[in-house]
Amino acid sequence: MAKPAGRNSVETASASGVASSAQAFDRLQALVAEDLEQVNQLIQQRMVSEHAPLIPELAAHLVGAGGKRLRPILTLAAARLCGYEGAHHIRLAATVEFIHSATLLHDDVVDESALRRGQATANILWGNKPSVLVGDFLFSRSFQLMVETESLRVLEILSNASAIIAEGEVLQLSMVNKISEDDSIYMQVIRGKTAALFEAATQVGGVIAGVSPEQEAALATYGDRLGVAFQLADDALDYGGLEARIGKSIGDDFREGKATLPVIRAYQAADAEERAFWKRCIEKRDQTDDDLDHALKLIAKHGALEATLMEARDHIDAARSTLKAFPESPVRQALEDVAEFVVARAS
């Protein structure tokens, strides 16, 4: 079947990529399996609160079970890539997971989400109040853990990342119910809310190993590009990705009036009537039951998911090439391959 050239590379990858890239994630995970077990134990230990039993109860729901632990695995793998032989990477991996979990708790309150990873969210089960406060607790715990590494450089990187994440979240809030042809603010939002933590997660793995400034920068860039690609794929998945997925709910961003890249690309190619549709649905949040279907048709008509995933793939290519700063090794290979994984999820 003939397809436009621009879509070809994405869909070819799609046909062969999903299964093999899932294996790539498994291979990366297997390489750091012993360390990850220690991270999980540390997470369990530090979720405990002597005085407030509600904390581990709620935190266990989110942090304790489930989740791929992609971010902490990246920290462990980066430390391994740099030949690190100490124990601080365990603390840093747990730190990164705690920061991630804290932002998820607050995100779900802000987005009024009801489901995450197929389970009812903490804000639904316990209410918004404990979700806000336990998020604060996990965030504080993350700082305690990173302080234990006694590395001021690590503390600088992670405290900066935390501020950038919060800025990204606030910026996203300001951009709700707005749509334009300009994708620069969207890119700022995803750099903040997602890529900043990926970047810090990989960078600190190198810092504790005492790598050169060049290698530290390479790890930071790898994490940033990987994080951007991850979020682009996520935003494509919110419109179903390139193949129908069973059980995956779609259209949350659309209903919340968030103009992600698939919508921006469709809007850039839209005629006057289509623009009026997007403005009504995104800016006025005036939506009927049929509007999501129409939005999906417009996104398909203009190849906007393919365009989004091409953008993701460009970032993946950039991520992989930064790893040339390190000698070849099984970990380097697994980090290269896992880059594919984050995009293949949506392809």
Added chain:
Amino acid sequence: MAKPAGRNSVETASASGVASSAQAFDRLQALVAEDLEQVNQLIQQRMVSEHAPLIPELAAHLVGAGGKRLRPILTLAAARLCGYEGAHHIRLAATVEFIHSATLLHDDVVDESALRRGQATANILWGNKPSVLVGDFLFSRSFQLMVETESLRVLEILSNASAIIAEGEVLQLSMVNKISEDDSIYMQVIRGKTAALFEAATQVGGVIAGVSPEQEAALATYGDRLGVAFQLADDALDYGGLEARIGKSIGDDFREGKATLPVIRAYQAADAEERAFWKRCIEKRDQTDDDLDHALKLIAKHGALEATLMEARDHIDAARSTLKAFPESPVRQALEDVAEFVVARAS
């Protein structure tokens, strides 16, 4: 007029204390006025967000204007007391104010508060979502600031304090709609939500000055006792304190079903009928318009505000005596006198 002996010391202090203790606060503020001006400038600088203009707008509403800046003043005064001559105390004072402001933003969301310092709260003006996220931003900013001091001991103290604050807030949430004769959990809550930050604020002022472990411990104890007294006075003020105050709204804790010390003391002395009243109002939150008046009468009948303020005064005495670890100086005198201030507000 004859009064029970137990009430005497509080009320004598009340008669003469309010004006002179307000002067004590002014004297302390005057001693650190130049430093405080630098703290205010630093706060203004660091509220800025390059990408998210909503952040300084909302933060300025809370942090920029108003507030006594009691906690940062304590940090500045502690550093001065210890003869510190560097510049890190400015950063630490701003750190402490940012942590305080972040917790206020989240508190107001959790408590659904409409007013703070006589102004509409941020959650009312901008909504809960920006309040949660800007709170996260201020918390992150506080960590960036403390990292700049390059003192691992300072980072340890402040990250521990942050976790204890969050635990105190969660514990408080678990204790809503509960009442018992036991005041130990109440004391844990106020140590967490209030005293922990006072303690860290004074302690880090000594740490950056490189004081002895004994003096560091004395400063920590001073802050803790002062913070407990401050919260006890606040909780007495929520029932009007010992004298009627114009424009001060009362009964928030009662309506929210929070059994603070005035209620616990009244409950300890209650007969069966009174206990049934408290259980209905606090545990069942089944309240009529007249119930607050009746609660105030029961609190007065059992001298529960006086008992609360006596407890506060004991903590103030303990706070003042720890300062004997330092040579006499105008700052030491002002810190001794300001202890009176935090209780006199409610006397």
